[in-house]
Amino acid sequence: MVLEVNYSLRPFTPSDLDGVIQINRECLPENYTSHFFINLYKRFPATFIVAEVNGKIVGYIMCRIETGIPTFKLLGITRKGHVISIAVLPNHHRKGIGYALMREALKAMANYNAKECYLEVRESNMPAVCLYKKLEFETARTIRNYYADGEDAFVMAIQLPNSE
Numbered sequence: 001m002v003l004e005v006n007y008s009l010r011p012f013t014p015s016d017l018d019g020v021i022q023i024n025r026e027c028l029p030e031n032y033t034s035h036f037f038i039n040l041y042k043r044f045p046a047t048f049i050v051a052e053v054n055g056k057i058v059g060y061i062m063c064r065i066e067t068g069i070p071t072f073k074l075l076g077i078t079r080k081g082h083v084i085s086i087a088v089l090p091n092h093h094r095k096g097i098g099y100a101l102m103r104e105a106l107k108a109m110a111n112y113n114a115k116e117c118y119l120e121v122r123e124s125n126m127p128a129v130c131l132y133k134k135l136e137f138e139t140a141r142t143i144r145n146y147y148a149d150g151e152d153a154f155v156m157a158i159q160l161p162n163s164e
């Protein structure tokens with residue numbers, strides 16, 4: 001059987017908020033207030049992207065652009081893209097949607113002049129770790145007890161095309 005994959009990606013708009021919050025609550029234990037989502041949208045609209053199938057939102061990615069110490073070098077200050085949250089509804093997994101959302105967000109981060117992208121991921125989150133490895137992220141370090149339930153996080157990062 002051939003899987004029909006007919007999703008499309010577009011920038012988040014405030015009318016998508018309820019759909020995104022629903023996906024976030026269904027897929028992840030890390031949940032946020034409406035204000036948090038809208039604030040990130042207002043500050044970094046190009047890195048907040050939704051995936052739709054038949055007019056319904058099935059996934060999203062939300063990021064922040066930060067300035068700080070680079071993940072791969074010891075010195076200096078750099079502009080970094082930080083993936084805050086990404087999720088795809090379970091019945092749309094393994095259709096390439098998570099990969100496409102990440103690729104679009106990485107492009108948008110480079111357009112904000114970010115030199116690298118980093119994120120935290122639960123050590124046990126095999127699908128997400130595999131997704132980031134497929135995108136050529138590397139594991140930079142582990143943060144002990146990062147999550148509210150005590151689980152450790154991998155910090156994974158990738159250099160963006162416009163970095164030196």
Ligand SMILES: CC(C)(COP(=O)(O)OP(=O)(O)OC[C@H]1O[C@@H](n2cnc3c(N)ncnc32)[C@H](O)[C@@H]1OP(=O)(O)O)[C@@H](O)C(=O)NCCC(=O)NCCS
Pocket residue numbers: 027028086087088089092093094095096097098099100120121122125126127128130131132134
């Ligand atoms: C992680 C997540 C976003 C992946 O979304 P997805 O749309 O299913 O991912 P894709 O179909 O684009 O998969 C791309 C690649 O990721 C890897 N991958 C995704 N799911 C996987 C799984 N269950 N097992 C192993 N590898 C997996 C594979 O390398 C896959 O490529 P392939 O299908 O060619 O083998 C999705 O599983 C999800 O929403 N999980 C719950 C929320 C979450 O954990 N978010 C991440 C928090 S850090």
